[in-house]
Amino acid sequence: DTAVSQTPKYLVTQMGNDKSIKCEQNLGHDTMYWYKQDSKKFLKIMFSYNNKELIINETVPNRFSPKSPDKAHLNLHINSLELGDSAVYFCASSYRTGGTYEQYFGPGTRLTVT
Amino acid sequence: GIQVEQSPPDLILQEGANSTLRCNFSDSVNNLQWFHQNPWGQLINLFYIPSGTKQNGRLSATTVATERYSLLYISSSQTTDSGVYFCAVTSGGSNYKLTFGKGTLLTVNP
Numbered sequence: 001d002t003a004v005s006q007t008p009k010y011l012v013t014q015m016g017n018d019k020s021i022k023c024e025q026n027l028g029h030d031t032m033y034w035y036k037q038d039s040k041k042f043l044k045i046m047f048s049y050n051n052k053e054l055i056i057n058e059t060v061p062n063r064f065s066p067k068s069p070d071k072a073h074l075n076l077h078i079n080s081l082e083l084g085d086s087a088v089y090f091c092a093s094s095y096r097t098g099g100t101y102e103q104y105f106g107p108g109t110r111l112t113v114t
Numbered sequence: 115g116i117q118v119e120q121s122p123p124d125l126i127l128q129e130g131a132n133s134t135l136r137c138n139f140s141d142s143v144n145n146l147q148w149f150h151q152n153p154w155g156q157l158i159n160l161f162y163i164p165s166g167t168k169q170n171g172r173l174s175a176t177t178v179a180t181e182r183y184s185l186l187y188i189s190s191s192q193t194t195d196s197g198v199y200f201c202a203v204t205s206g207g208s209n210y211k212l213t214f215g216k217g218t219l220l221t222v223n224p
Contacts, residue, residue, distance in 0.1 A: 031210055041198055043214040056211055094210060101145050101209040105157040
């Protein structure tokens with residue numbers, strides 16, 4: 001009974017391709033996030049959505065586009081993939097109102113661009 | 115933005131030893147979380163602790179918000195405790211933008 005799930009777990013693709021990563025949470029949270037973990041294990045927030053509204057948009061190339069069809073899903077689409085996009089991408093979720101703000105993370109998607 | 119520093123960066127222990135990991139932050143925080151990233155890459159929630167002290171089995175954590183630090187204690191360490199321990203905080207007007215430290219890599223040898 002996974003709380004935050006991501007697909008795929010591994011993604012290997014060539015430079016220039018377009019790919020998507022999907023995230024779903026069944027915790028009833030109203031806010032979802034994308035984080036990027038680089039090769040040195042440093043974690044940094046990319047985006048956050050609250051009830052389908054974009055509330056955090058860090059300095060990320062516009063080749064990255066998040067989409068939230070509903071508050072339980074947050075997808076990440078990446079256009080024209082570059083070698084530097086290779087990383088582990090984590091989805092997370094939390095409450096924004098009505099609860100603690102504790103964030104729960106998915107298992108991660110390891111993206112390798114060749 | 116807020117700076118989060120964790121120490122030590124690396125720690126090697128023998129099974130059964132105790133350890134203390136430290137997280138210093140440069141500004142007042144709204145929230146603070148400790149995570150364990152296991153060798154398979156999963157980020158596991160350990161504590162949500164913006165202030166005070168909590169305990170969960172062999173692990174406990176203390177946050178002294180007024181002095182801008184948090185400590186994670188691991189007692190009677192086991193090999194399964196190996197991995198990277200992250201401290202992450204939110205600050206300012208945001209309760210949801212987590213800023214992570216660089217982590218402490220813990221290796222527990224049998």
